[in-house]
Amino acid sequence: MYFAFLSFILPAVNRLNLEFQATSLKIHRLHTSISSSFKGILSYFIKPEKLKNKDLTQISVSDPSSFISLGDIYRGAKTESIYLEHSAAIAKRDLEQFQIKTLNFYVTLSRQMLKRFLSNNLFSNLQLLEALDPVNVFQGKPISLIPLAVKFPNIVDERVYEELNSEWRELTIGEIPALKDKRVSEPEKFWHAVSQERIGDSPRFPNLSNFMLNLMSLPHSSAAAERIFSLVTNIKTKNRSRLKTDTLNGLLHSKNLLQDVDCRTWQPTPKLIDKMNTKWVKSPAEVSQEVEDTQF
Numbered sequence: 001m002y003f004a005f006l007s008f009i010l011p012a013v014n015r016l017n018l019e020f021q022a023t024s025l026k027i028h029r030l031h032t033s034i035s036s037s038f039k040g041i042l043s044y045f046i047k048p049e050k051l052k053n054k055d056l057t058q059i060s061v062s063d064p065s066s067f068i069s070l071g072d073i074y075r076g077a078k079t080e081s082i083y084l085e086h087s088a089a090i091a092k093r094d095l096e097q098f099q100i101k102t103l104n105f106y107v108t109l110s111r112q113m114l115k116r117f118l119s120n121n122l123f124s125n126l127q128l129l130e131a132l133d134p135v136n137v138f139q140g141k142p143i144s145l146i147p148l149a150v151k152f153p154n155i156v157d158e159r160v161y162e163e164l165n166s167e168w169r170e171l172t173i174g175e176i177p178a179l180k181d182k183r184v185s186e187p188e189k190f191w192h193a194v195s196q197e198r199i200g201d202s203p204r205f206p207n208l209s210n211f212m213l214n215l216m217s218l219p220h221s222s223a224a225a226e227r228i229f230s231l232v233t234n235i236k237t238k239n240r241s242r243l244k245t246d247t248l249n250g251l252l253h254s255k256n257l258l259q260d261v262d263c264r265t266w267q268p269t270p271k272l273i274d275k276m277n278t279k280w281v282k283s284p285a286e287v288s289q290e291v292e293d294t295q296f
Helices: 002-019 030-042 048-052 077-089 092-118 121-132 134-138 158-173 177-182 187-196 206-215 223-235 245-257 270-280 284-295
Strands: none
Touching (some): 134 187
């Protein structure tokens, strides 16, 4: 029963961990992912009426008066089936010990989630970043971008707050034909399309698009950087310790370029060949940047 319980609860924890290991843009969805995961775990052992509180941080996960009775706590379908099949052979004391230990597991897990994700300004800030989601844009949420803008004074100056909010309201309220097919697209594609909107020869949403495109550079975890460090360790071994930085950089780019193709059949594009041929007339830094631009 213990193993069945762990096989039930650990995948729920791993699903949340995977959100922080993704290389694609996830920062606009983290608030929803964390909320859903935390509330789902609480629903296994906290009384339903206690979960009606919209502020999850105000739920006392250690208060016994909030707990469902030991026998009604949900521990997974497999655990339940094992108990029903072998209930006659399970001593009452062993069953009670199992129930208490699994409850303590839930309480400890919930405390750790509160401590790591919900007990500081991070959680509320993540909710503000949901404005990046095209779905929320077309639902007019939020009404104002200023609560988000004040968090990033290095990205947007307070002198353009009025223009920023005016552009946001125009985008959320107005019907822009060129953006209709972008309603459920990835934020990267959507905000790039917004930046291309013009009134005459001038950008239609200059402050808004610049602000949002800058926000998308925020890393939601260190997983991507850690993967690069692991690759460097695998490439620059003891026997290859004298590799130059340019060579190492080239190997990393090559590995990234070929990660989704068969290297035996891969054909470089004419544009990539042309970029590589320029290495004899351009600096290594210029070539490295152009090769990177070619990949993405």
